[in-house]
Amino acid sequence: MSVSAIWAPFPQARYPEPVSEGMVAWWDADDPSTITKDGSDLVSQWNDKSGYGNNLSVSGDSRPLWIPATGKTWTVIRTDGVDDYMQASNSDSLDVAYLSLFMVLKYNNGEEWPMVIRKAKSGYWTGGWGFSGPQDQATLRFYAGSWNVTYVSAPTTDFTSYAQLTGTYDKDLGSQNLKLWVNSVLKGTDDVTASISAPSLDLFIGDDLYSSAPSERYAAGVDFAEILMYERVLSTDEIAHNESYLNTKWGL
Numbered sequence: 001m002s003v004s005a006i007w008a009p010f011p012q013a014r015y016p017e018p019v020s021e022g023m024v025a026w027w028d029a030d031d032p033s034t035i036t037k038d039g040s041d042l043v044s045q046w047n048d049k050s051g052y053g054n055n056l057s058v059s060g061d062s063r064p065l066w067i068p069a070t071g072k073t074w075t076v077i078r079t080d081g082v083d084d085y086m087q088a089s090n091s092d093s094l095d096v097a098y099l100s101l102f103m104v105l106k107y108n109n110g111e112e113w114p115m116v117i118r119k120a121k122s123g124y125w126t127g128g129w130g131f132s133g134p135q136d137q138a139t140l141r142f143y144a145g146s147w148n149v150t151y152v153s154a155p156t157t158d159f160t161s162y163a164q165l166t167g168t169y170d171k172d173l174g175s176q177n178l179k180l181w182v183n184s185v186l187k188g189t190d191d192v193t194a195s196i197s198a199p200s201l202d203l204f205i206g207d208d209l210y211s212s213a214p215s216e217r218y219a220a221g222v223d224f225a226e227i228l229m230y231e232r233v234l235s236t237d238e239i240a241h242n243e244s245y246l247n248t249k250w251g252l
Contacts, residue, residue, distance in 0.1 A: 018228055019238045023230050024094060025088070025203075037066045041067075043058075046086060052091065054093060062083050064085070079205070081222075084207065088204075096196065100229075100233055103117070103228075106225075110220040113133060114218060115130060120204075131165070132208070133220070134148070142167040142178070144196050145192060150194055151178070152167075152187060152188040164183050164246050164250070166184075167181075183252060
């Protein structure tokens with residue numbers, strides 16, 4: 001059933017909207033009208049607010065948990081790091097050539113090579129884009145084209161408290177075209193020429209089911225607060241606007 005009313009510590013009406021031009025997905029855990037859950041607070045659908053209908057969904061035992069706001073905590077969608085995930089079906093709008101990604105999240109735990117969010121191309125080694133960790137989980141990587149070759153990383157400890165991530169990829173820029181910020185601090189850049197188009201596969205959060213060994217899972221235990229995805233690279237002013245919106249709304 002759809003959530004009809006919850007108390008949220010950060011009323012949305014207090015904040016300006018994020019940049020709309022080029023937005024292809026907007027998942028907001030603080031908006032109860034977008035969340036479908038059962039009596040045990042297991043989430044079966046998290047609707048996209050961008051207007052493109054890129055809704056995340058899942059069924060059965062892999063449903064993540066809706067965590068309501070209590071006191072000064074936030075309303076979030078929590079994957080357990082074992083087998084929870086959500087999936088948005090492939091669409092033309094999600095198959096991007098350029099990317100700006102904004103997320104507010106907290107990393108709790110994960111299996112080897114935890115996949116926080118991913119639009120994969122083929123297998124789990126190359127293609128597409130995502131935000132994931134290596135086997136030792138010492139860092140989390142924003143990557144384009146190959147998760148273990150072309151990436152920018154930040155220490156996992158940056159995300160063990162709630163943090164705001166910004167990642168951009170401009171395949172035509174030539175140099176320093178893959179960038180990662182955490183809480184508005186630039187963590188690094190990389191020179192990448194790879195295509196991130198993944199026209200045949202879906203987008204996942206919390207796990208990666210496109211592995212070369214389907215019996216293996218690459219789960220990430222994450223509290224997801226908000227995700228914004230764009231099919232273009234936002235300007236410096238637009239990035240600052242979105243970061244201010246998220247940081248203010250979520251009290252970072």
